[in-house]
Amino acid sequence: MVGLLLACPIFASLAKRVNPFRLIGVGLSVWTLAVVGCGLSFNFWSIAVCRMVVGVGEASFISLAAPFIDDNAPVDKKTSWLGVFYMCIPTGYAIGYLYGGSVGQHLGWRYAFWGEAILMVPFVILGFVLKPLQLKGCAPPEIINATIPVDTAASSVKDDVKMKDGVSPKDIQEERAGSSSNSVLKEVLRFLKDMKALLVDKVFVVNVLGYVAYNFVIGAYSYWGPKAGYSIYQMKSADIIFGGITVVSGIIGTLAGGYILDRMNNTISNAFKLLSMTTFIGAAFCFGAFCFKSLYGFVVLFAIGELLVFAIQGPVNFICLHCVKPSLRPLSMAISTVSIHIFGDVPSAPLVGVLQDHINNWRKTALILSAVFFPAAIIWFIGIFLHSVDRFNEDNEKQITTNRSSVEPSLELEKVQQTNNEQVTTNRSSAESSLEPEKVQQTTNRSSAESSFEPEKVQQTTNRSSAEFSLEPEKVQQTNETSTKT
Structure with a gap:
C-alpha cells in the first residue's frame, strides 16, 4: 500500500511527458522483481519491503x-x-485464492510468487515494444521523443562553446546540476498547479468524498467480515462464505453498474444518480442482513446488498475521468486512489477494531459500520445538483502543449544552428588570423626577390649604355668617310 500511494502521483505526473506504455512497462518490471523478491524473502521485514515495492507496479x-x-x-x-x-x-481475488492455495499446497508458497512473476513477463515486454501510447490531453510521443536530441545537441554545443571560452568542466557540471534543479522545481510547481485544479473542482471533491466513505465500509468488511460472521452466526467456513459472496457480487455488480449507466446515457449527472441510488439501497440490504438471526437470511440479503454497492465501480471512475480536463485524468485517478486508501480502507480496520473493543458486540459493530454507506449515498446525491460539465472533449491544453512542443524544438534548432554559425565564423577568423603572417612573409620574400633583381637590371642598363656609347665613334667615322667620298 505504501508503494502504491507514493508512486501513483509520480506516474500520473510523468504521463504528460513520457510515453505511458513505457511507464506501464517500467511499473510492471518493478512489480515482477518485487514478486520474485517476495519468493526469496527470509523474514517478515524482507517480505514486507518487497510487498511495499509491489505497489509501485500497481500504481x-x-x-x-x-x-x-x-x-x-x-x-x-x-x-x-x-x-x-x-x-x-x-x-483476480477469486483466481488468487484458487491459485495460491493449489500451488502453495503442492509446491510451496515461494513457487506461488515465482509463478506470478513468470506470468507477468510477457506483459512487461509488451509494455516496452508496443506502439507508443498517446493519451488525450498529453503531447504526442513523436514530439516528446523529438525534443530529446535537440536539447542534447543544444547542450553539447553550449558546452563546447564554454570550453572554447575557457570555462572549466567543473563549472559546466555545476551549471548542469543547477539546470536539473530548476527542472525538478518546475515539475513540482506544475504538480501543485494541477493539484489545485483538482481540489477546486467541486464535482471531483464530492465524488471522492463519497468514494472515501464507501471504501471505509468495504475495507472493514474485507478485514473484519469473516470474524464478525463467525461470532454472530457461528459460521464454520466464514472466510469462504464472505470471500465467495464478495467475489461473485463484485463481478456481477461491477459489470451491471457500467452497463446500466451506458443505457441511462453516460453523463456525470446520471452517474451521481446511479451512485446514490444503488449505494442507498445496497446499504439498506447490508444493514438488514446483520439484523437477521438466521444465517441463510443473512447470506441472501448480504449478497444482494454487496451486488448493489459494487455497481458503483464503473460510474464513480467515469466521473473521475470526465469531470476534469483530459490532461488531468491520470492525476485525477491517482489522487482518487490515494484518498480512498488513506482516508478509507486503511484507517477503517483499526477504527472498527477499537469500536468493537469498546462495545464488545459484533452485531452492533457491523450495524454501525454498514450505516456508513448512507452518508456515502447522501454525498453522491448532492452531486446530482452540482453544475457538472463533461470535459472529455476539452483538448485545448493538448493543442497548446503540442504547439509549444512543436515550436520549442524548432527554436532550439535555430539556436543550435546560430551557435554553429558563430562557431564557424570564429574558426574562420582564427584561420585568417593565422594566415596573415604567411601573407606578410610572402610579401617580404617577394620584395626581397624584386630587390635582388634591381642590381641586375641596373647592370644590364649600364652595359647597354656602354655598348651604345662605344658605337657612336664608329657611326661618326662612317659619316666622315661618306662625306669624303662625296
Whole structure:
C-alpha cells in the first residue's frame, strides 16, 4: 500500500511527458522483481519491503490504464468498458485464492510468487515494444521523443562553446546540476498547479468524498467480515462464505453498474444518480442482513446488498475521468486512489477494531459500520445538483502543449544552428588570423626577390649604355668617310 500511494502521483505526473506504455512497462518490471523478491524473502521485514515495492507496479496501471480505456472505448460503452476493467479486481481475488492455495499446497508458497512473476513477463515486454501510447490531453510521443536530441545537441554545443571560452568542466557540471534543479522545481510547481485544479473542482471533491466513505465500509468488511460472521452466526467456513459472496457480487455488480449507466446515457449527472441510488439501497440490504438471526437470511440479503454497492465501480471512475480536463485524468485517478486508501480502507480496520473493543458486540459493530454507506449515498446525491460539465472533449491544453512542443524544438534548432554559425565564423577568423603572417612573409620574400633583381637590371642598363656609347665613334667615322667620298 505504501508503494502504491507514493508512486501513483509520480506516474500520473510523468504521463504528460513520457510515453505511458513505457511507464506501464517500467511499473510492471518493478512489480515482477518485487514478486520474485517476495519468493526469496527470509523474514517478515524482507517480505514486507518487497510487498511495499509491489505497489509501485500497481500504481502505473491505476493512473494510466483507465484513461487509456476511456480514450479507446466507444462513446456509448465507456462505462461498460471501465466496468470490465474493474471487474478484474474481484476476479483476480477469486483466481488468487484458487491459485495460491493449489500451488502453495503442492509446491510451496515461494513457487506461488515465482509463478506470478513468470506470468507477468510477457506483459512487461509488451509494455516496452508496443506502439507508443498517446493519451488525450498529453503531447504526442513523436514530439516528446523529438525534443530529446535537440536539447542534447543544444547542450553539447553550449558546452563546447564554454570550453572554447575557457570555462572549466567543473563549472559546466555545476551549471548542469543547477539546470536539473530548476527542472525538478518546475515539475513540482506544475504538480501543485494541477493539484489545485483538482481540489477546486467541486464535482471531483464530492465524488471522492463519497468514494472515501464507501471504501471505509468495504475495507472493514474485507478485514473484519469473516470474524464478525463467525461470532454472530457461528459460521464454520466464514472466510469462504464472505470471500465467495464478495467475489461473485463484485463481478456481477461491477459489470451491471457500467452497463446500466451506458443505457441511462453516460453523463456525470446520471452517474451521481446511479451512485446514490444503488449505494442507498445496497446499504439498506447490508444493514438488514446483520439484523437477521438466521444465517441463510443473512447470506441472501448480504449478497444482494454487496451486488448493489459494487455497481458503483464503473460510474464513480467515469466521473473521475470526465469531470476534469483530459490532461488531468491520470492525476485525477491517482489522487482518487490515494484518498480512498488513506482516508478509507486503511484507517477503517483499526477504527472498527477499537469500536468493537469498546462495545464488545459484533452485531452492533457491523450495524454501525454498514450505516456508513448512507452518508456515502447522501454525498453522491448532492452531486446530482452540482453544475457538472463533461470535459472529455476539452483538448485545448493538448493543442497548446503540442504547439509549444512543436515550436520549442524548432527554436532550439535555430539556436543550435546560430551557435554553429558563430562557431564557424570564429574558426574562420582564427584561420585568417593565422594566415596573415604567411601573407606578410610572402610579401617580404617577394620584395626581397624584386630587390635582388634591381642590381641586375641596373647592370644590364649600364652595359647597354656602354655598348651604345662605344658605337657612336664608329657611326661618326662612317659619316666622315661618306662625306669624303662625296
